[in-house]
Structures are given as structure tokens and as C-alpha cells.
Amino acid sequence: MTTLAVPAARFTDLLAAEWIKLRSLRSTYWAFGCGALAVVGFNANAARADYVNFPHYGGPIRESFLYWALRDAFTEGAAMILVLTCAGIGAITIVGEYATGLVRTTFTAVPDRRALMAAKVVVLTAVMTAFGAIVAGASYAVSQAILDGRGLGVPISHPGAWRVVAASALLAPVCALVGMGMGALIRHSATTMVLTTGVLLLLPSFVTERYHWTACVRNALPFNAWVRLVDVGYGHEPFTLVEKYPTTVAGGWVVFAVWAGVAAVVAVVAVDRRDV
Amino acid sequence: MIEVEQLTKRYGSTTAVRDLSFTVRPGHVTGFLGPNGAGKTTTLRMLLGLVEPSGGTAMVSGRSFRRHPRGLRHVGALLDAHDVHGGLSARAHLQALARSNRIPKGRVDEVLAEVGLTGSAARRRVRTFSLGMKQRLGIAVALLGDPPVLMFDEPLNGLDPEGVLWVRGLFRRLAYEGRTVFVSSHLMSEMENTADELIVIGRGELIAAESLVQFAARGTAPTVTVRSPDAGALAVVLAAEGAVVTPYDEVALKVDGLDAVRVGELAHQHRVPLWELATRTASLETAFMELTADSVEYVAGEPR
Numbered sequence: 173m174t175t176l177a178v179p180a181a182r183f184t185d186l187l188a189a190e191w192i193k194l195r196s197l198r199s200t201y202w203a204f205g206c207g208a209l210a211v212v213g214f215n216a217n218a219a220r221a222d223y224v225n226f227p228h229y230g231g232p233i234r235e236s237f238l239y240w241a242l243r244d245a246f247t248e249g250a251a252m253i254l255v256l257t258c259a260g261i262g263a264i265t266i267v268g269e270y271a272t273g274l275v276r277t278t279f280t281a282v283p284d285r286r287a288l289m290a291a292k293v294v295v296l297t298a299v300m301t302a303f304g305a306i307v308a309g310a311s312y313a314v315s316q317a318i319l320d321g322r323g324l325g326v327p328i329s330h331p332g333a334w335r336v337v338a339a340s341a342l343l344a345p346v347c348a349l350v351g352m353g354m355g356a357l358i359r360h361s362a363t364t365m366v367l368t369t370g371v372l373l374l375l376p377s378f379v380t381e382r383y384h385w386t387a388c389v390r391n392a393l394p395f396n397a398w399v400r401l402v403d404v405g406y407g408h409e410p411f412t413l414v415e416k417y418p419t420t421v422a423g424g425w426v427v428f429a430v431w432a433g434v435a436a437v438v439a440v441v442a443v444d445r446r447d448v
Numbered sequence: 449m450i451e452v453e454q455l456t457k458r459y460g461s462t463t464a465v466r467d468l469s470f471t472v473r474p475g476h477v478t479g480f481l482g483p484n485g486a487g488k489t490t491t492l493r494m495l496l497g498l499v500e501p502s503g504g505t506a507m508v509s510g511r512s513f514r515r516h517p518r519g520l521r522h523v524g525a526l527l528d529a530h531d532v533h534g535g536l537s538a539r540a541h542l543q544a545l546a547r548s549n550r551i552p553k554g555r556v557d558e559v560l561a562e563v564g565l566t567g568s569a570a571r572r573r574v575r576t577f578s579l580g581m582k583q584r585l586g587i588a589v590a591l592l593g594d595p596p597v598l599m600f601d602e603p604l605n606g607l608d609p610e611g612v613l614w615v616r617g618l619f620r621r622l623a624y625e626g627r628t629v630f631v632s633s634h635l636m637s638e639m640e641n642t643a644d645e646l647i648v649i650g651r652g653e654l655i656a657a658e659s660l661v662q663f664a665a666r667g668t669a670p671t672v673t674v675r676s677p678d679a680g681a682l683a684v685v686l687a688a689e690g691a692v693v694t695p696y697d698e699v700a701l702k703v704d705g706l707d708a709v710r711v712g713e714l715a716h717q718h719r720v721p722l723w724e725l726a727t728r729t730a731s732l733e734t735a736f737m738e739l740t741a742d743s744v745e746y747v748a749g750e751p752r
Contacts, residue, residue: 179550181517196536196537273532274533276498276528279498280519282548447499448499
């Protein structure tokens with residue numbers, strides 16, 4: 173019997189293995205392709221509508237149209253599609269393994285489950301950040317190019333414009349990690365998707381800012397953090413509503429970071445402990 | 449080498465495995481037998497660190513398997529042929545696993561060739577595979593790291609006769625190479641031509657751990673069948689030697705209490721011509737059924 177020499181275990185091997193799995197699945201391309209088209213299409217359509225309607229807009233809107241142009245760069249509808257797509261992809265990376273039974277084969281090959289899950293977290297974060305950057309960048313470019321037809325496009329160098337792109341791009345990895353964390357806890361496809369959608373998309377509309385504590389919950393949700401981050405005119409633009417309990421840009425970034433961090437830790441720990 | 453000691457697994461009030469101890473030595477194909485629900489799969493999962501034991505230890509090569517950061521070079525396992533993502537091709541599945549354990553790419557093609565999944569089959573998505581092809585892929589995964597210990601859970605399910613022959617030859621070769629080969633099954637007939645050592649469990653408890661030969665001897669004592677044109681005379685001779693002779697028909701006799709050697713000698717001494725002389729061992733299946741009769745979890749046909 174000639175047993176191969178056992179080389180030291182390297183984390184980069186796990187990253188490469190996860191990458192092979194992701195890029196070998198046909199469904200990956202469909203999910204990313206359809207998600208990107210829908211998001212960019214939604215934003216382009218918002219810009220087109222403003223382009224068409226601009227002649228009918230009154231003075232106040234025309235004066236502050238800069239903020240409208242920046243809102244067209246990434247609309248709430250597009251953000252919802254992005255959240256749904258990314259949470260779904262994040263959830264499927266782990267639930268897919270449990271549902272097919274592949275997880276047992278994977279854990280037999282890599283008994284160090286923490287390292288394995290950490291690799292999944294890193295690959296998912298990297299891929300989703302790239303995806304987010306592409307759709308947010310493309311949305312900005314397309315929407316402003318359309319508005320440029322009336323000379324209304326906002327250059328990316330404008331104060332706050334980068335924040336619209338960055339916050340929208342980072343919404344992708346944040347929601348993907350939340351999906352993965354929920355998937356690791358629930359391990360069942362349909363239940364994971366229902367609960368993840370509930371937390372990321374439904375909860376923001378159910379929780380009011382009537383009381384201090386509900387406002388705290390509201391402001392701590394990733395979707396609301398995104399809404400605040402892309403609101404370049406927050407506080408000084410006539411058409412934005414400033415809430416009773418105002419929030420800050422820094423607070424928005426913190427919400428993003430905490431959700432992503434906690435979800436990543438949950439994914440690693442939950443999977444490490446339980447029988448499969 | 450696999451060492452299981454006082455291994456126990458409880459799920460709530462049910463005990464799947466109770467105080468199980470056995471050793472599986474290298475250089476043999478060891479069959480792991482038991483009726484459905486006996487705890488075979490749970491035991492294998494505990495050996496692979498997939499399921500945490502409630503008590504006792506399950507060691508592979510002197511270590512708990514989960515202590516290894518990477519597993520494929522230590523243990524090759526096929527638990528369930530369906531444990532694979534249907535959307536991946538056979539090659540992509542193996543490539544990802546090989547990469548995670550830093551196994552050279554060339555090894556993927558080697559094992560694919562070894563199990564007979566070459567050409568277009570390697571590129572097809574696993575979803576389109578038959579059970580037999582999935583078993584072959586699972587065996588390829590187990591072989592990937594060239595490990596000293598191999599475990600297979602019901603590997604013959606879904607294989608065609610050619611596949612069964614191939615698997616048996618493969619197991620024997622792996623054992624001959626000095627590896628530990630541990631194969632579970634709920635059918636004794638599958639083990640009869642595959643294993644030389646047996647671990648038998650029922651309702652999570654050990655029933656027997658011995659060689660196939662010893663196990664076979666547990667069944668009813670062997671009988672001798674003899675056919676002769678002069679069966680009547682032979683019956684008298686054999687009865688005089690103390691055998692219990694039961695005639696099947698005019699020319700054939702069933703002989704209890706004498707072995708074939710003695711029957712042959714007596715026939716020769718008394719110049720009785722023989723047409724046939726054969727030993728009938730009680731089938732292993734019968735021995736297995738008798739032994740596990742008390743521990744069958746699901747009995748069909750009669751109320752319990």
C-alpha cells in the first residue's frame with residue numbers, strides 16, 4: 173500500500189474548493205445573471221421615467237433634482253430585488269449542501285468544519301461584493317447616462333454619490349451572509365427563505381418609529397440602514413422625511429458590519445456543533 | 449484499524465447504539481451486518497465524526513476522526529451514494545473534494561478511470577446518474593485520497609452483476625494491499641463472497657465479532673448428500689456407523705452425523721459406487737437470520 177504523504181492543511185485549498193463548487197453549478201450563472209438584469213433594469217427604468225417626466229416637474233423638484241437623480245441610481249425596488257437575490261444565493265450555499273446530503277461528503281473530506289465554514293463565508297463575501305459592485309456600478313452609470321440626455325446626470329465625484337454606490341454594493345454581501353447564517357441555523361430550504369425574507373424585507377415595513385425602542389429596532393435593520401446610507405439629502409432636502417429618532421451615516425455602516433459579522437459567526441458555530 | 453469502545457448514541461428516549469465495542473483490523477474485508485435499523489449507519493457516522501456519540505469512543509487509526517483537519521487521506525468513505533449535489537458533474541464534484549485536501553488534479557482522472565466513469569459520464573451532471581453510477585462515483589470519492597482505512601455503507605445497492613463482481617474484487621485488492629476495509633450490509637448473501645471477518649449487530653448491540661468461517665459454524669451442523677445406484681445398501685452401512693440417514697429418493701440420501709470423508713471411505717470399503725458426494729453447509733443467511741431473529745426492528749407479516 174502506498175499512502176500519499178499528508179501535506180499540511182491550508183485554508184487557501186478550502187477557498188479554491190468552494191470556488192470550484194460555485195463556478196461549476198449552472199444555477200449560479202442563472203441566479204447572478206437574472207438578478208443583475210433585474211436590478212439594473214429597475215434602476216434604468218426609474219431614470220427613464222424621470223427623463224420622460226422632467227418637463228412636467230415643478231420648480232421645487234427641478235431645484236432639488238440632484239437628489240432625485242441620485243435616488244434613480246439605486247431605487248428601493250431594485251434594492252429589494254438585490255436583497256432577495258443575495259439572501260437566496262447566500263442561503264443556498266449552505267442549505268443546498270444539507271438538502272442534497274453533500275454536507276456529509278464535505279465534512280468527511282474536511283472534518284475541520286469551522287475552517288470549512290470560514291472558507292464558505294470568505295468566498296461568499298468576495299463573490300457577493302464583486303456582484304454588488306458590478307450591479308451598483310452599472311446602475312449608476314446607466315441611470316446617470318440616461319439623465320445626461322437632459323444634462324441632469326450627477327458625476328460620481330459629487331459628494332455622497334460614492335456612498336450611494338458603495339452602500340448598494342455592500343448590501344449584497346450583507347444580505348448573502350444573513351441568508352447563509354439563517355440557512356446554517358434552519359437547514360431547510362423553504363423555511364430559510366421565508367424567514368430570511370421576513371427579516372430582511374417585511375420587518376422594515378412592520379416596525380414603526382413610534383416608540384423609542386421600535387425606532388431602535390427599525391434603525392438596526394439592514395434595509396433601513398441602506399435607505400439611510402443612500403439618502404444623500406438626509407436632513408436638508410425638502411422631500412426627505414426626517415424621522416423622530418434620526419440616524420447617522422456612521423450608524424448605517426455599523427448596522428451593515430454587525431449583521432454581516434454576527435451572521436458569519438452564527439454560520440460557523442451552528443454548523444460546527446450539530447450532528448449531520 | 450478501527451476501534452470502537454462502549455459506543456453509545458441516544459436520540460431522546462431511543463437508543464440507536466448501545467455500549468458497542470469492536471475492532472476492525474487492517475488486511476481484511478470486514479462485513480458490518482445487521483437488520484434494518486440495527487445502528488450500522490449511526491455507528492459509521494460516529495466513526496466519521498458526523499454524529500457526536502452520547503458515550504464511548506470511536507477511533508480510526510488511533511485518533512478521533514474529527515481531529516484531522518482534512519480527512520480524505522486518512523479515511524475514504526461512501527455513506528450514501530446520494531450525498532452529492534445533483535447540479536455538479538462527476539468531475540467537478542471530485543475536483544472540489546481533491547482540491548480541499550490538496551490532492552493532485554491527476555488523481556481525479558485516475559479514480560474516474562478506476563470506477564469506470566470515463567468520457568462523457570465524467571462530464572454529465574450527477575442528477576442524471578443511475579444509482580449504480582452514483583455508487584461508482586461514491587467509491588471514486590472514497591479512493592481519492594488513497595487512504596489506509598475505507599468504509600462503505602451498503603455499497604452494492606443498485607449495482608449491476610458486473611458492478612458487484614468488480615466491487616468485490618476491488619475490496620479484496622484493497623484489503624490485500626494492507627488497508628482496513630469495513631463494509632456494511634443488511635444482506636448476508638452480499639457478504640458471503642466479499643468479507644472474511646464479520647461484525648454483526650442488532651438493535652444497536654453487538655451480536656458477534658468473528659471470522660466468516662466461525663460464523664458459519666454457528667448455524668445448523670453440515671449435512672452430507674450422497675447419490676448412489678446402490679443407495680439401499682449404502683444406507684445400511686452408514687446407519688451401522690451411527691449416521692442418521694434419510695432417503696431423498698431411490699438413489700439419493702441425506703446423511704447426518706458423518707462427514708463426507710468418512711462417507712466416501714465407507715462406500716469405498718464396501719464397494720458401493722458413488723455418483724455424487726457433497727457437503728451441504730447451512731447457509732450463512734440462515735445462521736444470520738437465526739442469530740438476529742430477536743433483534744429485528746421491523747417484522748413483516750406477524751404482529752409483535
